[in-house]
Amino acid sequence: xxxxxxxxxxxxxxxxxxxxxxxxxxxxxxxxxxxxxxxxxxxxxxxxxxxxxxxxxxxxxxxxxxxxxxxxxxxxxxxxxxxxxxxxxxxxxxxxxxxxxxxxxxxxxxxxxxxxxxxxxxxxxxxxxxxxxxxxxxxxxxxxxxxxxxxxxxxxxxxxxxxxxxxxxxxxxxxxxxxx
Numbered sequence: 622x623x624x625x626x627x628x629x630x631x632x633x634x635x636x637x638x639x640x641x642x643x644x645x646x647x648x649x650x651x652x653x654x655x656x657x658x659x660x661x662x663x664x665x666x667x668x669x670x671x672x673x674x675x676x677x678x679x680x681x682x683x684x685x686x687x688x689x690x691x692x693x694x695x696x697x698x699x700x701x702x703x704x705x706x707x708x709x710x711x712x713x714x715x716x717x718x719x720x721x722x723x724x725x726x727x728x729x730x731x732x733x734x735x736x737x738x739x740x741x742x743x744x745x746x747x748x749x750x751x752x753x754x755x756x757x758x759x760x761x762x763x764x765x766x767x768x769x770x771x772x773x774x775x776x777x778x779x780x781x782x783x784x785x786x787x788x789x790x791x792x793x794x795x796x797x798x799x800x801x
Contacts, residue, residue: 624656631656643726643734702753709748718744736772743768 624631634650641647718741725734743765749755757765 629658631658642731644730644732706749706753709752733776736775739768739771 632652633654633656635653636648637651638649639646640649722734722737725737746755746757746761746765750757
């Protein structure tokens with residue numbers, strides 16, 4: 622079976638189904654063979670980036686930034702409101718978001734829908750304001766504005782730039798066209 626020479630594992634699959642998803646196809650395969658090589662740590666995609674070592678990397682970051690308090694204090698702050706917030710974010714909020722995303726993918730290409738995922742933290746903040754009466758500081762509002770600007774620029778930036786760069790007739794040229 623051909624595979625990359627530095628691969629840690631090679632999977633042999635038989636195609637079972639092809640499902641159209643937006644402008645892509647999702648291939649569903651049945652595993653028919655597996656070969657592993659070496660003992661190196663796998664390279665994982667986590668939080669929009671590659672890392673080696675998996676879940677240990679985020680824990681190491683928490684330790685580096687907050688010390689051991691980042692691992693021990695959160696448990697002492699768990700109350701009913703925190704549990705309800707987590708459950709709200711994990712189930713209905715995520716379920717609704719995926720339903721909307723899947724519906725959009727039926728009509729629009731992934732390149733149009735993907736930038737909308739940047740709105741997830743904004744919706745989380747709005748949920749905190751609505752449910753827990755959280756006050757948004759000027760810094761958080763600036764962050765919201767920057768986050769919202771990302772999809773807006775991604776979706777409409779080219780049109781706006783083209784409209785701005787288009788030559789505009791001055792008043793004299795416009796009058797001459799009307800007279801002609």
